[in-house]
Amino acid sequence: MLKIQNLSKFYGDRQVLKDINLHIPAGEIYGLLGRNGAGKTTIINIICNLITPDSGIISIDNLPLGITTKALIGIVPQDNLLYENLTCEENLDFFATIYSLRGQRKQQRIKKCLESVNLGDRAKSLVGTLSGGMKRRMNMAIALVHEPKLVILDEPTTGLDIEARYQIWELINQLRYQGITLLLTTHLLEEAERLCQRIGILKDGQLLIEGNLAELRTVIPAAAILIMDTPTAEIAIARGQSLGFSHHRYGHDLAFWLPEQKSLQEVVSLFAGITIDSISVQPVRLENIYVELTRERLEPAIATSPSLINIMG
Amino acid sequence: MKYWYETIAIARRILTELVRQQRTLILWIIFPISMLLLNGFILAEGSKITTTEAFKIATPSTLVGAALFFSSLGGTISTIVAERESKTIKRLFISPLAGISYFLGIFCAYACVGIGQSLLVYAIAAMFGVKFAGSWLLGIIVIFCSIGSYVGMGFFLGTQFARRTEDVNSLVAGFGVPLLILGGAFVPTSFLPKELLLITQFNPIYHMNEALLGISYNAKDLSDYDLRLHFLFLVGFLLVSLASGWLAYRRMLATERRL
Numbered sequence: 001m002l003k004i005q006n007l008s009k010f011y012g013d014r015q016v017l018k019d020i021n022l023h024i025p026a027g028e029i030y031g032l033l034g035r036n037g038a039g040k041t042t043i044i045n046i047i048c049n050l051i052t053p054d055s056g057i058i059s060i061d062n063l064p065l066g067i068t069t070k071a072l073i074g075i076v077p078q079d080n081l082l083y084e085n086l087t088c089e090e091n092l093d094f095f096a097t098i099y100s101l102r103g104q105r106k107q108q109r110i111k112k113c114l115e116s117v118n119l120g121d122r123a124k125s126l127v128g129t130l131s132g133g134m135k136r137r138m139n140m141a142i143a144l145v146h147e148p149k150l151v152i153l154d155e156p157t158t159g160l161d162i163e164a165r166y167q168i169w170e171l172i173n174q175l176r177y178q179g180i181t182l183l184l185t186t187h188l189l190e191e192a193e194r195l196c197q198r199i200g201i202l203k204d205g206q207l208l209i210e211g212n213l214a215e216l217r218t219v220i221p222a223a224a225i226l227i228m229d230t231p232t233a234e235i236a237i238a239r240g241q242s243l244g245f246s247h248h249r250y251g252h253d254l255a256f257w258l259p260e261q262k263s264l265q266e267v268v269s270l271f272a273g274i275t276i277d278s279i280s281v282q283p284v285r286l287e288n289i290y291v292e293l294t295r296e297r298l299e300p301a302i303a304t305s306p307s308l309i310n311i312m313g
Numbered sequence: 314m315k316y317w318y319e320t321i322a323i324a325r326r327i328l329t330e331l332v333r334q335q336r337t338l339i340l341w342i343i344f345p346i347s348m349l350l351l352n353g354f355i356l357a358e359g360s361k362i363t364t365t366e367a368f369k370i371a372t373p374s375t376l377v378g379a380a381l382f383f384s385s386l387g388g389t390i391s392t393i394v395a396e397r398e399s400k401t402i403k404r405l406f407i408s409p410l411a412g413i414s415y416f417l418g419i420f421c422a423y424a425c426v427g428i429g430q431s432l433l434v435y436a437i438a439a440m441f442g443v444k445f446a447g448s449w450l451l452g453i454i455v456i457f458c459s460i461g462s463y464v465g466m467g468f469f470l471g472t473q474f475a476r477r478t479e480d481v482n483s484l485v486a487g488f489g490v491p492l493l494i495l496g497g498a499f500v501p502t503s504f505l506p507k508e509l510l511l512i513t514q515f516n517p518i519y520h521m522n523e524a525l526l527g528i529s530y531n532a533k534d535l536s537d538y539d540l541r542l543h544f545l546f547l548v549g550f551l552l553v554s555l556a557s558g559w560l561a562y563r564r565m566l567a568t569e570r571r572l
Contacts, residue, residue, distance in 0.1 A: 041572055045572055048407050048572070050407070050570045050572065051571055067409065070407070070408065071409055073407075075407050075572070077400075077572055078572075079400055081399070081403055081404040082401070083399070083401060084399070085329075085330045085333050085334060086326065086329060086333075090326075090329060094326050095404070095408065097318055097319070097321075097322040098319060098322060098405075098408045098409065098410045099408060100315065100409070102318070126333075154572065
């Protein structure tokens, strides 16, 4: 559905995208992760034909990027870009007309979109009177009104409470079941883990790695991760090293990579005699992979599998 | 047909928002009426002429100055600023909406407001015995040229100089009020000193005012040299404001067209 080949972009002398290659097949949810300034929004701007790349080829549904592909894309921007003095129905009607929907079909799409985002009973309500979660769903409805084949969701749940977040996640899954291709950018790694079939991680304009979660897990040479809270971190690190566990810091947490799966009882016995406030063993999560790949360091902490890396050469 | 539907969608959206807000529309009704009454009575008293004569002179200047200026120019700037502040303009950038439809949509919306104001101002004037005796067609052309010029200038000022709501006030006041006074919208230009009269020759509002004044009561066509000059100046200004508005819009697209 979406094919990006050798995409590069400069802002002045600064290269913001470096030879990006990406292919998202139809009906897949692809998560694009990266810190602020990594290049996610620049990729979206290019896909939306808002800015032109310096090199590279992009096609959507086998059509080269251009005016014609605008109608194939639906965007759910970070901000709720809605006319607050218009009703939900009027907002959809306006955008449906802009996207060349007419007559009966337009009315059907408006009704269907409102129902699909659970705002059918708020059709006549002014958008300004909706709650934050409702506005976000309305934002999605506008992106869907013209039946796009590719939907780009730019941090769709940022700032929402957990209930509203669940509703958006459900909606995103429904879209996937309808065969729509979705490109999702988010800072919520749990969101990416839950929703995406494949994930790509961007850093400084480069796609460092991409694959499904199982493939990404191979990046960290550990079967599980031990997280520990202890007032005697130095002693714990020394013990870990003597056991062959490499130690890492995830925020304030002290973590050890366990080369093989161990039960909590086994781990506690291995660290016997050390004061421990809390301890847990958890599988390798996207958060661990993301932090390892994107943290600033002089040398990479991990050797990434060449098959997963998008950096050529 | 694409442009037609898009234009109508934009115009309908602006008008729906205006009707829903009400305040702005009410003020756009009250302001020209009060200005017409003030202008008419002050002129009658100051120039020792009949009320009908005074209202005859005051009506065109009130329409192009107090009514169309604030609705078409101020309204266009407000529309663009509101789109920028709420960032809905980004949604329009993403969509297949054509720039020409966006311009025409804004023009149509404020043309509807302008037509309403024209009917209102002339209806009030008729109550004081003023009769429109000129060419209807030329009158309508002058009103539409004035609205088009204001919308074009609104595009230029709105895209280049107005980023926040407060900018609308300062722009309209700083740019507009001196032009309105020099154009004879609030006081007849005959009251102005000679030096300022020279400046008025380059003021488009003066030419709108004079063209509409001539066409409203005397001229059936453009055979009069002075009237033809005012009319041609107005058409020239319309073209300049449309071109500058379009270029300013393209510049805004180049700098702001991204998420």
